[in-house]
Amino acid sequence: MKRIKFLWLLCVCVISFLLPDSLHAQLHHTNQDLPCINKNYNLLAHVAVDSTTREPLYSSEELDSMVSKLNMFFSPICVSFSLCEFNVMENDYSLGRVVSEPITTNQQLLELKTRFSLRRRINVFFLDYIRALDCGSSTYQGILTLNDANIYVERRCFDDPAEQVAHHLGHTFGLLNTFDPTNMELVDGSNCATTGDLICDTPADPFGQSAILNATQEELDLIAQNLLDTLFYNSCEFTYEIRDPNGQYYQPDMGNIMSGYPCKCGFTNDQFRLMAETILMSTIKHF
Numbered sequence: 216m217k218r219i220k221f222l223w224l225l226c227v228c229v230i231s232f233l234l235p236d237s238l239h240a241q242l243h244h245t246n247q248d249l250p251c252i253n254k255n256y257n258l259l260a261h262v263a264v265d266s267t268t269r270e271p272l273y274s275s276e277e278l279d280s281m282v283s284k285l286n287m288f289f290s291p292i293c294v295s296f297s298l299c300e301f302n303v304m305e306n307d308y309s310l311g312r313v314v315s316e317p318i319t320t321n322q323q324l325l326e327l328k329t330r331f332s333l334r335r336r337i338n339v340f341f342l343d344y345i346r347a348l349d350c351g352s353s354t355y356q357g358i359l360t361l362n363d364a365n366i367y368v369e370r371r372c373f374d375d376p377a378e379q380v381a382h383h384l385g386h387t388f389g390l391l392n393t394f395d396p397t398n399m400e401l402v403d404g405s406n407c408a409t410t411g412d413l414i415c416d417t418p419a420d421p422f423g424q425s426a427i428l429n430a431t432q433e434e435l436d437l438i439a440q441n442l443l444d445t446l447f448y449n450s451c452e453f454t455y456e457i458r459d460p461n462g463q464y465y466q467p468d469m470g471n472i473m474s475g476y477p478c479k480c481g482f483t484n485d486q487f488r489l490m491a492e493t494i495l496m497s498t499i500k501h502f
């Protein structure tokens with residue numbers, strides 16, 4: 216069943232790329248189970264410049280196509296995005312590289328927010344590199360706050376900008392990662408409401424859990440190899456041969472946007488519902 220759901224997500228992604236725009240709406244509105252909340256967000260893009268060429272890391276055309284991809288990801292709940300500002304941070308070419316000196320990474324991100332962010336907007340910072348953060352950062356439920364809907368993504372990430380931004384919009388709209396290394400979800404789903412991402416239609420995801428699985432060195436090598444294969448060959452096929460405490464093999468949705476795998480493709484229905492709830496709550500409060 217879960218396999219079918221994953222394949223459905225994959226199919227929607229593939230088919231959507233092949234269809235003309237006029238058919239997109241039709242395709243995504245066939246799902247009557249999801250709320251349609253008709254919300255458009257203006258995104259403010261703050262783009263760092265390359266420290267060598269001094270050119271912006273992305274052109275406005277590249278960000279327009281990123282927005283089109285975002286709109287496809289979120290269209291099942293009728294949420295869309297527009298690029299309302301393209302701000303090149305050209306005054307200081309060092310802003311794109313967030314390292315831990317002379318002030319900490321978090322302090323530097325805070326400084327970017329203080330200097331450039333506008334309140335009541337979703338601000339997206341396109342940076343070159345952020346030390347010690349894997350593919351960016353955002354605030355969980357940031358949309359419920361006045362000034363924490365800030366997303367930082369980095370060029371040096373295996374995901375493309377749309378996939379990274381979609382993942383962090385997921386956090387901003389109240390989703391957790393599908394994996395939680397500190398809280399093991401069982402494959403049979405019996406503890407799905409209290410572990411992992413607390414959502415039950417996303418299968419248990421062992422990403423990052425090797426430390427608590429008492430895995431043997433051989434198993435750890437397999438896991439590492441699987442991730443490397445996925446990164447380099449983009450196979451997106453899960454061959455992680457390790458079982459949960461009940462002896463069942465993990466079969467996560469590698470295509471889930473909230474996963475840690477470089478195969479991001481879609482959200483599940485329960486993820487859409489939770490995002491819709493959070494967004495509706497935020498419209499009462501601030502946005």
Ligand SMILES: [Zn+2]
Pocket residue numbers: 382386391392473
């Ligand atoms: Zn995340």
